[in-house]
Amino acid sequence: EIVMTQSPATLSVSPGERATLSCRASQSVSSNLAWYQQKPGQAPRLLIYGASTRATGIPARFSGSGSGTEFTLTISSLQSEDFAVYYCQQYNNWLLTFGPGTKVDIK
Amino acid sequence: QLQLQESGPGLVKPSETLSLTCTVSGGSISSSSYYWGWIRQPPGKGLEWIGSIYYSGSTYYNPSLKSRVTISVDTSKNQFSLKLSSVTAADTAVYYCARHSYGAAPAHYWGQGTLVTVSS
Numbered sequence: 051e052i053v054m055t056q057s058p059a060t061l062s063v064s065p066g067e068r069a070t071l072s073c074r075a076s077q078s079v080s081s082n083l084a085w086y087q088q089k090p091g092q093a094p095r096l097l098i099y100g101a102s103t104r105a106t107g108i109p110a111r112f113s114g115s116g117s118g119t120e121f122t123l124t125i126s127s128l129q130s131e132d133f134a135v136y137y138c139q140q141y142n143n144w145l146l147t148f149g150p151g152t153k154v155d156i157k
Numbered sequence: 158q159l160q161l162q163e164s165g166p167g168l169v170k171p172s173e174t175l176s177l178t179c180t181v182s183g184g185s186i187s188s189s190s191y192y193w194g195w196i197r198q199p200p201g202k203g204l205e206w207i208g209s210i211y212y213s214g215s216t217y218y219n220p221s222l223k224s225r226v227t228i229s230v231d232t233s234k235n236q237f238s239l240k241l242s243s244v245t246a247a248d249t250a251v252y253y254c255a256r257h258s259y260g261a262a263p264a265h266y267w268g269q270g271t272l273v274t275v276s277s
Contacts, residue, residue: 051220084263086204086263092269093267093268093269093270094204094253094264094267095267096263096264096265099262099263099265105265106265137203137204139204139263141257141261141262141263142261143261144209144217144261145206145219145220146194146206146209146261147206148204148206149203150203151203
């Protein structure tokens with residue numbers, strides 16, 4: 051099983067600031083990495099797939115980078131609606147696994 | 158607009174079988190381009206992939222649950238289903254159905270989720 055870790059567990063950011071979230075895989079997943087956003091009481095929403103491709107309708111302030119075992123999600127200028135939990139997921143094989151999440155809250 | 162909707166009992170007794178159905182609207186479950194999956198999330202915790210199915214019936218399961226899970230598809234009803242046997246309190250979670258692209262892939266569309274509580 052590929053184990054995903056995320057850091058930090060919680061990130062406190064002021065509106066308008068930049069947020070950088072990290073995700074690490076226990077072995078290489080190539081670019082088979084996705085990021086999801088989840089707000090309380092809602093299903094996760096796909097933000098990024100292929101490590102760096104924005105999903106349909108996702109604003110340009112969200113960007114993803116990385117390959118292999120190290121990945122980053124950057125939110126260039128946090129809006130009020132961006133405060134949420136963010137999960138990474140690897141899909142390099144048929145045991146799909148998620149990271150534990152990073153909560154982005156208001157500083 | 159593709160929509161997925163989970164349905165089933167919200168309360169299941171320990172040792173019994175949890176059964177959920179996902180009804181797909183706005184698209185065909187028989188499309189050759191997609192897999193259909195189940196993911197769960199215990200209250201206050203992270204996401205766990207349970208398994209996925211292709212319209213032909215081909216399935217992939219999480220090995221940690223494989224002995225207790227069956228996912229099936231009914232193309233005539235545009236539905237797919239989850240059965241999880243011998244449940245315990247640890248199976249209490251919000252269960253989501255989702256659509257992901259062919260192969261091991263991220264889920265672009267999700268249902269709203271349904272909370273299933275395991276309790277006597």
